[in-house]
Amino acid sequence: xxxxxxxxxxxxAGLVALLSFKTHSSERTVAAAQPAASLxxxxxxxxxxxxxxxxxxxxxxxxxxxxxxxKVNILEQPTSTQNDLQIGQFAxxxxxxxxxxxxSARIDTVSGATxxxxxxxxxxxxxxxxxx
Amino acid sequence: MATAVxxxxxxxxxxxxxxxxxxxxxxxxxxLSGLGGWLTGAGEILGLLAxxxxxxxxxxxxxxxPIERGIGxxxxxxxxxxxxxxxIGLVSGHALAIVWGYAVTAHASxxxxxxxxxxxxxxxxxxxxxxxxxxxxxxxxxRAVRRKMSYETWYYLHFYTYLAIxxxxxxxxxxxxxxxxxxxxxxxxxxxYLLVATLVIWYRVWVPARDFARHKLRVAGxxxxxxxxxxxxxxxxxxxxxxxxxxxxxxxxxxxxxLWWQSHPYSLSAVPxxxxxxxxxQDVGEHSAALASLRPGTRVIAEGPFGAFIPDRTNxxxxxxxxxxxxxxxxxxxxxxxxxxxxxxxxxxxxDVVFQAELDAIAEARGATVHYVxxxxxxxxxDPLSPTVLRRLAPGLHRMDxxxxxxxxxxxxxxxxxxxxxxxxxxxxxESFEF
Amino acid sequence: xxxxxxVIDVRVRHAEHVMGTVVSFDVPASARADGSLDAAxxxxxxxxxxxSPYRADSDVSLLARxxxxxxxxxxxxAEVIAACAFIHDLSGGxxxxxxGGQFDPSGYVKGWAVERAAALLSRAGSADHLVNGGGDVQxxxxxxxxxxxxxxxxxxxxxxxxxxxxxxxxxxxxxxxTAERGPHIVDPHTGRPAAGxxxxxxxxxxxxxxxxxxxxAFAMGPSLARDWTDCLDGYEAFAITESxxxxxxxxxxxxxxxx
Numbered sequence: 001x002x003x004x005x006x007x008x009x010x011x012x013a014g015l016v017a018l019l020s021f022k023t024h025s026s027e028r029t030v031a032a033a034q035p036a037a038s039l040x041x042x043x044x045x046x047x048x049x050x051x052x053x054x055x056x057x058x059x060x061x062x063x064x065x066x067x068x069x070x071k072v073n074i075l076e077q078p079t080s081t082q083n084d085l086q087i088g089q090f091a092x093x094x095x096x097x098x099x100x101x102x103x104s105a106r107i108d109t110v111s112g113a114t115x116x117x118x119x120x121x122x123x124x125x126x127x128x129x130x131x132x
Numbered sequence: 133m134a135t136a137v138x139x140x141x142x143x144x145x146x147x148x149x150x151x152x153x154x155x156x157x158x159x160x161x162x163x164l165s166g167l168g169g170w171l172t173g174a175g176e177i178l179g180l181l182a183x184x185x186x187x188x189x190x191x192x193x194x195x196x197x198p199i200e201r202g203i204g205x206x207x208x209x210x211x212x213x214x215x216x217x218x219x220i221g222l223v224s225g226h227a228l229a230i231v232w233g234y235a236v237t238a239h240a241s242x243x244x245x246x247x248x249x250x251x252x253x254x255x256x257x258x259x260x261x262x263x264x265x266x267x268x269x270x271x272x273x274x275r276a277v278r279r280k281m282s283y284e285t286w287y288y289l290h291f292y293t294y295l296a297i298x299x300x301x302x303x304x305x306x307x308x309x310x311x312x313x314x315x316x317x318x319x320x321x322x323x324x325y326l327l328v329a330t331l332v333i334w335y336r337v338w339v340p341a342r343d344f345a346r347h348k349l350r351v352a353g354x355x356x357x358x359x360x361x362x363x364x365x366x367x368x369x370x371x372x373x374x375x376x377x378x379x380x381x382x383x384x385x386x387x388x389x390x391l392w393w394q395s396h397p398y399s400l401s402a403v404p405x406x407x408x409x410x411x412x413x414q415d416v417g418e419h420s421a422a423l424a425s426l427r428p429g430t431r432v433i434a435e436g437p438f439g440a441f442i443p444d445r446t447n448x449x450x451x452x453x454x455x456x457x458x459x460x461x462x463x464x465x466x467x468x469x470x471x472x473x474x475x476x477x478x479x480x481x482x483x484d485v486v487f488q489a490e491l492d493a494i495a496e497a498r499g500a501t502v503h504y505v506x507x508x509x510x511x512x513x514x515d516p517l518s519p520t521v522l523r524r525l526a527p528g529l530h531r532m533d534x535x536x537x538x539x540x541x542x543x544x545x546x547x548x549x550x551x552x553x554x555x556x557x558x559x560x561x562x563e564s565f566e567f
Numbered sequence: 568x569x570x571x572x573x574v575i576d577v578r579v580r581h582a583e584h585v586m587g588t589v590v591s592f593d594v595p596a597s598a599r600a601d602g603s604l605d606a607a608x609x610x611x612x613x614x615x616x617x618x619s620p621y622r623a624d625s626d627v628s629l630l631a632r633x634x635x636x637x638x639x640x641x642x643x644x645a646e647v648i649a650a651c652a653f654i655h656d657l658s659g660g661x662x663x664x665x666x667g668g669q670f671d672p673s674g675y676v677k678g679w680a681v682e683r684a685a686a687l688l689s690r691a692g693s694a695d696h697l698v699n700g701g702g703d704v705q706x707x708x709x710x711x712x713x714x715x716x717x718x719x720x721x722x723x724x725x726x727x728x729x730x731x732x733x734x735x736x737x738x739x740x741x742x743x744x745t746a747e748r749g750p751h752i753v754d755p756h757t758g759r760p761a762a763g764x765x766x767x768x769x770x771x772x773x774x775x776x777x778x779x780x781x782x783x784a785f786a787m788g789p790s791l792a793r794d795w796t797d798c799l800d801g802y803e804a805f806a807i808t809e810s811x812x813x814x815x816x817x818x819x820x821x822x823x824x825x826x
Contacts, residue, residue, distance in 0.1 A: 007218055011225075018154065019173050024163040052239045107732055108710055112721030113744035113766060114588055114677075114701040 043070065050076060136202030136440075146188055153184045156317055160310040171233030176309055178226035183304050183321075185219045186297050187328050194332045195435065197339075204440030205381075205397070206564040213273075220270045223263055255303035262300035265292050284394060301325065340435045347371060349432040351386070352408065354424060357486040360415040361457075362424045363401060365408060366432055372406045374437060378464035379535070379563075382436035384411065386426060394419055395435065399461035401487075403468050409434075412486065414457045441563035443469055447533040451476065451526045453517075453546055455538020456484065461563075462537055463487050466494055473500040474526045478517060478542065482506055517546055519553035530554035536562035578711075579604065585611045586619065586677060588701030590684070595693050603691030607684040607698070614680040617641050620671045631670040651675050654779045658795065662783035663755045678741060678778025681705050685774070703741040703781075705774040723765035724811055730766075731805065733822040739774035743767050743785035744807075755786065763788040765809045770822050771802035780804075789814075 043065045050059040059076035062069045157177050164173045192199075192212045200208065235245035249256050271277060272289050304321070305311045311318050352367040376382070381399040385392065396419055401412035413420045441461060443450065448471030452462045455478045466475050475495070479485045485504060495502045503525045505516045515521075523529050534555055536546055543562055550560050579599045581592040590611060598604040617626045617640075626640040637645055651664035651672050664672040681700035685707055688696045695708030697716055709715040715734040722730040723744045733740065744766030769781040780802055784792040789808055796804035796816050803819035 003214070004217070008221070011221075015174050015177055018158070018177060019164065019170050022158075022161050022164050022173065023170070024165055052237070107717045107719035107729070108593060109591065109697055109699045109704055109716070110702070110719045110721055110729070111699070111704050111740045111742045111768060112702045113723065113742060114703070 042066065045073075047075065135198045137198045138202045139207065142199060142203060149184060149188070150181065153180050156180060156310050160314060160317070166236075168233050168235075168237035171229050171236060173233075175226050175229030175233050178222050178229060179304070179308065180310060182219060182222035182226055183300075184324075185215065185222060186293075187324060189215050189219060190293075190297070190332060191328050194328070195335045195438070196331055197335065197438075200438045201440060201442075204563055205438050207440075216270065216273065220266060223266060227260070227263055253303075254306040256307060258299045259303035262296040262298075265296040265299070269293050269296070336435075340433055343374070343435075344431075344433045347374065347434075349409075349434055351426045351428050351430040351432060353428055354426055356424070357412060359483055361412060361486050362415075363410055363412045364423060364426060365410050366434070367408055369407065371404055371409060374404070374434075376400060376404050376409070376437035377442045378403050378468040379441040379443060379461045380437040380439040381461070382409075382411075382434040383438065385433040385435070386423070387431040387433065388426070391419065391422060395433075396420075397438070399439070399464070400437075401460045401463050403464055412460045412463070439563060441535070441537070441561065443535060444533060445469070447559075448472060449528060449532045450474070451529065451532045451534045453534060453536045453538075453550075454478065455542035455546070456480070458537030458539070458542075459486060460537075462535060463491065465535060466491065466500065469500075470498065472528075473498070474532075475500065475502045476505060476517070476522075476525055477502065478505045478538070480506070480508060515545075515549075517542075517549055519549050522549055522553050530556075533559045534561065536560060540564065581608075583608050583611065586615045586680070586700070587621070588677075590681065590701065591697075591699040593697040593699075594688055595695065598688055598691060598693050598696065601691055603688050603693065606691075607687045610684055610687060611680055614643075614676065614683075617643070618647070618672065618676045618680075620669075620673060627671065647672050647675060647679065650679070650775065651779075654776070654783065658780070658783035658787075660755060661786045661791075662779050666755060674782045675775060675779045677701070678703050678705075678739070679775035682739065682774040700774075703739070703774060703778050704735070705739045706735045707737055709736045720768055720805070721766070723807055724809075730807055730813070731823070733768075733770065733805075735770065735822065738770055738772055739777045741769050741774060741777035741781045743778075743781040763808060764792065765807045765811075767792060767804060767806040769796070769799075769802055769804050770819070771799075777802060 043063050045061055045063050047061045048059060050057045057076050057078070058074070061073040061075050063071040063073070154177070157173075157180055161173065161176070164170065189212055192208050192215070231242055231246050231249060234240075234249065235242040238245060238248075240248070250260065251257075269290055269292055272281070272286060278286050305318055311321065347368040347370060349366050349368040352365040355363045355365070357363050378400065381397045383395045383397050385395045398411040398413055400409055402410040404410075413423050415421045415424065439461075443465050450469055450471060450473050452466055452473065452475045454462045454475065459477055462475065466473065475491065477485065477491070485506060488504075491502050494500065505512070505521075505525075507516070509516065526532065529550075530553070532555065534550055536543060536550075538546070543564070547560055547562070551557060577596050579592070579594050579596050581594070581604060583590045583592070585608075592604060592607070594604055598607075616622065619625045620627050620631070622628060626635070626644055629635045630637065630640060630644070637648065648664065651662070651674075654662045654675065655664065662674065664670065664675065666674075677700055681698050681703060682705050685696065685698045685705040688698070689707050693707065695711055697704060697706050697710075702721070704716075704718055706716045706718075710717065715736040718733050718735050718740045719729040720731040720733065720740075720742060722728040744764070764785055767781055767785045769777040769784065771777045771780070780796070780799060781804075784796050784804060784806075787795060789806065792804070792806065793814060793816075796802070799816075803816045803822065805813065805815040805819050807813050
C-alpha cells in the first residue's frame with residue numbers, strides 16, 4: 001500500500017512539474033493573422049463569433065467586397081501543440097479554399113442535409129449572417 | 133558464463149526510456165494554459181507513459197535469456213505484477229483526464245464529450261474496448277479472484293492483454309498530439325513496438341521450437357524418491373549446448389494428451405550431462421501428480437534454462453540451506469561446488485527426506501558436510517534453525533555465501549536468522565518458487 | 568454593368584439557434600424595423616417549445632406519453648397531425664409522424680414552422696425574403712433587381728462543395744440526406760436506415776410539404792422515389808445517389824441555371 005501511495009504521489013508531482021513548465025500566462029494562444037487595420041475601398045471585414053472546439057477556440061473573419069467573399073482570415077486558432085500548428089498550416093487553408101469555391105457561385109444560401117453546428121462551419125455561417 | 137543483464141542495468145534502461153517518452157511530449161507541446169489545457173496535457177503524458185509501460189511489461193515476461201539470467205524469474209514476475217497495477221492507473225488516468233480536459237476546453241459536459249470522442253475521433257472506440265479489457269485482466273489477476281480459478285484459466289485470460297495492446301495501438305497515432313504531426317515520433321514508436329514483438333516471438337516461440345528440434349528431449353524414466361516425490365529423467369542430445377547451470381530451472385511441457393497445453397517450472401535436481409537431465413517433483417497439484425505416470429519415450433519441450441539462482445564460485449565457503457522441496461536445486465549445486473560446502477536439509481519427517489543416499493555419497497566424495505534437521509518444532513525443542521544452531525552447524529558462517537531454497541515461510545525466518553547470525557544480506561541468495 | 572446600388576446594403580441577415588439547428592434569415596431592413604423579424608423568431612421558439620421531442624414538457628412529448636389528448640394541446644397540433652396523416656397516405660407510409668412507434672412529427676414540423684415564419688414576414692409587407700431552416704429554404708420573391716434567389720445544393724459526397732445551383736422565386740427548396748448527421752432517416756417499413764441515395768432535393772410552393780416529401784422520398788430509396796416524385800403535382804425532385812449519379816424529375820429543369 002505504501003508503494004502505491006508513493007507511486008501515485010510521484011506521478012502527480014511529475015505531472016505538475018512538467019505541466020507548470022509549459023504553462024504560459026496568456027489565457028489564449030492567438031494565431032498569426034490580425035484583422036486588417038485598413039482595407040481597400042469597397043471591402044468590409046465581418047468577424048464571426050468565437051467557436052469553442054475541443055482543441056481550443058477558433059474565430060474566423062471574412063472580407064467581403066460587394067456580395068462576394070474575397071478573403072478569409074483565421075483570427076484565432078489553437079497553437080499549443082505541434083498538431084495545432086499543422087492544422088493551421090494545412091487544414092485551414094484547404095477549408096478556406098473550399099469556402100471560396102462554394103461562394104464563387106454567387107449563391108445566397110445553401111440547401112443541404114440538416115446540420116447541427118460544427119466549429120468552423122458555424123463560424124463562417126455566422127460571419128455570413130452577420131454581414132449586412 | 134553467458135551474458136546477464138542485472139537489475140540495476142535493466143531499471144536504468146527502463147528509466148531512460150521513460151525520460152525519452154517525456155521528452156517526446158515536451159517537444160511536441162509548445163504551451164498550455166487553463167484547466168482544460170492542464171487536464172489535456174496530463175492526459176497526454178499519462179497516455180504516452182502508458183503506451184510505453186505496456187511494452188516494458190511485455191518485455192519483462194518475454195523470457196529474454198540474458199534478463200532472466202541476470203534478474204531471475206521470480207523477481208521479474210514481481211516487477212511485472214507491480215508494474216501492471218501502475219499501468220492500469222496510467223491508462224485509467226489518461227482516459228479520464230482526456231475526457232475531462234476536452235470537455236472543459238469545448239465547454240461541453242463530460243458525458244457529451246465522451247460521446248463525441250467515441251463517435252468522432254478515429255479508433256477511440258477500439259482504445260476504450262482495450263481499456264476495459266485491461267481492467268478485466270486486472271480484476272481476474274487480483275489475488276482474491278485469482279485464488280478461485282485454476283492457474284491455467286487465469287494464464288489464458290491474461291493473454292487478452294496482447295489483444296488490448298493491439299486494439300489501442302492505432303489510436304495513439306490517430307489521436308495522440310505527439311504523433312499526428314511527427315513522422316519521426318511515429319517511426320521510433322513503431323520500432324519500439326516491433327522490437328518487443330520480435331523479442332517475444334523469438335524467445336517464447338522460436339527458441340523453444342528450435343531447442344525441441346535440436347535436442348530431441350524424451351522422458352527416459354520415472355523414479356519414486358519418496359512417498360510423494362518422483363524424479364523424472366529426461367534424455368536428449370547435445371544438452372551441453374543448453375548451458376544449464378546447477379540451481380537453474382526449465383519450463384517443462386510434457387506432450388501427452390492431457391498435459392501438452394500446460395507448462396510448469398521445475399528445477400534440475402542434478403548436474404546435467406550431455407545426454408541426461410533430471411528433475412524432481414513433489415506431488416502438490418494435478419499436474420505434478422500426473423507426472424508420476426509419465427511413460428518413457430514421451431516427448432518433452434523444455435524452455436530454458438532460467439533462473440538467477442546460480443552459485444557464485446568465487447567464494448570457496450558456501451552454505452546450502454534447503455527446506456522441504458527446496459532440496460531440488462540445491463542437490464544439483466551440492467554436486468557441482470567445490471571448496472568448503474555445508475548442506476543443511478530441513479524436513480518435517482524422515483519420509484520427506486529425499487536423495488539421502490546421494491547426498492551422503494557426494495558429501496563423502498567431496499569432503500562436504502550434510503546436516504539433516506528433521507522433525508517438528510516440538511521434537512527439536514524450539515526453533516530448529518535459530519542463529520545459534522546455524523552457527524554451530526556451519527562454523528565460519530559469517531564468511532560464507534548462503535544459498536537458500538524452501539517454502540516461503542521457512543525462507544523468511546531463515547533470512548532473519550542468518551542475518552542475526554552475522555551473514556551480510558548481500559551474501560544471502562534465494563529464489564522464490566511462487567511466481 | 569450591374570446596378571450601382573449593392574443589394575447587400577438594404578438587407579438584414581440574422582442567424583437564430585433554435586430547434587437544434589440554425590435558422591438563417593435574409594430579410595429587408597424594413598422587417599427588422601417593423602418587428603416582423605422578431606415576431607418570426609419568436610414564432611420559431613414557440614414552435615420549438617410546443618413540438619420539440621427533446622423537451623419533456625412539450626406538447627409532443629406529453630402527447631407521446633399519453634399524458635394529454637390532442638384537445639389539450641395547442642390548436643396547431645391538430646393541423647400538424649392532419650397534415651402528417653395526409654402525407655403518410657400519399658407516400659404509402661414512407662412518411663410517418665410516429666417513427667419507431669413514438670409520436671414525433673419533427674419531419675413535418677421543421678419545414679412547416681419555417682414556412683410559417685416566412686409567411687409572417689410576407690404578411691408584414693416583405694416581398695423578397697429567404698428563411699433557411701438548417702438546410703431547408705422558403706423563399707419569397709427574389710434577391711432583388713428582378714433576379715431570383717440563387718440556392719446552392721450541397722454536394723453530399725464532397726463536403727464543402729456544391730452539386731448544383733438552382734433559381735428559386737416564391738418557392739421552397741428542401742433537401743434530405745445523410746451528409747450532416749449520418750443515416751438518421753429510417754425506412755418505417757424495415758426500421759433500418761434507407762440506402763441508395765446520398766441526398767434528395769424537392770422544390771415546390773410549400774416548404775412544409777417539400778420537406779416531408781423529401782424525407783419520404785429519401786426513405787423510399789432510388790427506384791421507388793423516382794416514380795413517386797414524378798407523380799407529385801407541383802413539386803419537382805433532384806437526387807444524388809451514393810455512387811454519385813444524379814437523376815431529376817422532368818420539370819425540374821426549369822429551376823436550373825447556368826452556374
